[in-house]
Amino acid sequence: MPIDILMPALSPTMEEGTLSKWLKSEGDTISAGDVIAEIETDKATMEVEAVDEGVLGKVLVPEGSEHVKVNTVIAVILGEGEDASALNAASAAAAPPAPAPAPAAAQAPAAPPVQTAPGAAPQAPAPADAEVPDGTPMADLTVREALRDAMAEEMRRDPDVFVMGEEVAEYQGAYKITQGMLDEFGPRRVIDTPITEHGFTGMAVGAAMTGLKPIVEFMTFNFAMQAIDHIINSAAKTLYMSGGQMGCSIVFRGANGAAARVAAQHSQDYAAWYSQIPGLRVVVPWSAADAKGLLKAAIRDPNPVIFLENEILYGHTFPVPQVEDWVVPIGRAKVVRTGDAATIVSFGIGMTYAMKAADALAQDGIQAEVIDLRTIRPMDIDTVVQSVKKTGRVISVEEGWPQSGVGAEIGMRVTELAFDWLDAPPVRVCGKDVPMPYAANLEKLALPNVDEVVAAVKSTLYL
């Protein structure tokens, strides 16, 4: 039987990629280990090695094809004694993929357990965004591009701003957030560090104490645990301990929370952890527009800001206002979808579940209001309370753990501030109270999902 070569997944969150180059031609003999093609993901160009031996019988996806989904058959290898006639059987099952329009919903088997289409526009009418005047031109950008633009704009504007971290310069960013920045700003301001979080974080905080404005990229926030002493004891407390003399304008940013199939030590949401610390601001954007506007605000903020991104969201596309200086103030929640039946409060990637659930509920005639907190500390509880006074119900959605989580805080504050308006106890949908498992089915169970949000909302309505 001819052997299918499938489009490989080359990173935990890869859903599709570009087949940039074939290094073997039809008819070439292939040995296991031969590099047969190059594939470009949103992060890197990777080589594809053959696992099987034989003759390259047919190339099914020509080079240059974009948006080739993971697990698409890209070529067929013929074994000994087989000829091209054997191909008919094989290729019948593998029609060349139509170029998928970006951003497309990916349903590939390797896709992360996020059930939403990346960047899918909410189906129900969103409230007019007070921040964006009517007629503002918009451009579709990924969260990744928005973050890069924010840093680049702020570095053009202020020579005291620089970015440092592992692989931020020559590698162009482990997740390609700093792509192109070394070229524009040079190695003085785009600084590759050794793998030494504790040391370089302390160093950046020391530099910030002199008035510089570092952006510290953590490849992921899991690694920032090595540096958490400097984030909390050195960055967050110095202003207070110095009686206001010496502060620390610094941004700690990077991927936070679960990615996909990277298991317990690489899958953790730190929003609740940092949100407990006086002296810090904690920002968790969902959309690209907020990612850009909030990161610009974070860089300008005179305080230490924890800026929690999400690997899965990096590739999601959203409309971003094309204005001269798009800055979103820290500390303001946003009503993303209006409704009167219940208030769903979320942030970051939790918003993908929240928005999907609101769509599903609308099918049943239940109009949920969805609030994106955007900033966890300081928390814009007024916007939440205002909504709860209308709906009488509040449901929090986050990937973090339940105990002392952001949902616990929301539930408590709403209870304190709007007890008489509540028609049901606050409910939280969150990550299960276990370390993140590796197995795909268990990982899916450990994370919140849309059905859980729908069920939680219905429970507050006694449905």
Add this chain to the structure above:
Amino acid sequence: MAQSPKAGTRKSAAKKSDARSRANGPAPLSRDEETEAYRMMLLIRRFEEKAGQMYGMGLIGGFCHLYIGQEAVVTGVQLAMREGDQVITSYRDHGHMLACGMEARGVMAELTGRQGGYSKGKGGSMHMFSAEKAFFGGHGIVGAQVSLGTGLAFANRYRDDGKVSLTYFGDGASNQGQVYESFNMAKLWNLPVVYVIENNKYGMGTSINRSSSTTDLSQRGASFGIPGEQVDGMDVRAVKEAAERAIEHARSGKGPYILEMLTYRYRGHSMSDPAKYRSKEEVQKMRQEHDPIEQVKARLLAEHSVSEDELKGIDKKIREIVADAADFAQIDPEPDVSELWTDVLR
């Protein structure tokens, strides 16, 4: 006795020997320099004695780590510094602040938690800062100031302003991982930082021999290519001479330099430490044979023809400054209750 300070200065084997011969001891200080060193060391000693007394009276709370015995280190380094050079250290920081020119009143009032303290009473003994005097703290986490001090040097390099970061830490901190992360980056980028290791032989109650696989701390940078030398930290002349060399090295773009100051603290680790891990004889021997202040005093009398009366005049003036600081620190009010909520964010 674990290890006694060696006479003179021993250059590291990793480094080419200095042109100047060590055989004759460190270069002499001028009369003015000796007098200034005497004045500063005496101020630190009297200040610390008063702080210890006030701690005993319950006027100072929490932790209070005294610098008595180590005065020559910060005093000698300060004589080699330039305006604008930065200082950062651990929680044993009162001496460093006074040497940086911070007011005794403000330091003492911080110890008593009063509004006139350098941190408005909100930092205490271990956490004090002066943006004006380029003193960057006062840090309570052992070793944290090493990364932070390397960051000061990073900023100096970023701005290319010719400043040098003087980053102090103890023998105890020298086993912290972030020290070596910092050494690596400091040399990788040739940052202008001088690491001053104040080896007083004990990390709290554990002698260096019981905590460290190698006890020549001047060589702790060797695998990163950072030169280092051991210095008699009880002799202010040796300290100043070595600091000049190290600071020049850092300022000229050659990168970091390590000075291991062999010194000794006479008191316990903190006020609550009875120091039972060492003998009275060990402490007595250091006080009698190596006291940094007595050394300077002897030279002032013998070599610089300073009279006993002149020295008494200095002593009197120092006592007045310390008494004034102690008085101020007791009459100055506690911070207004509204200060609870200020300076959390800008």
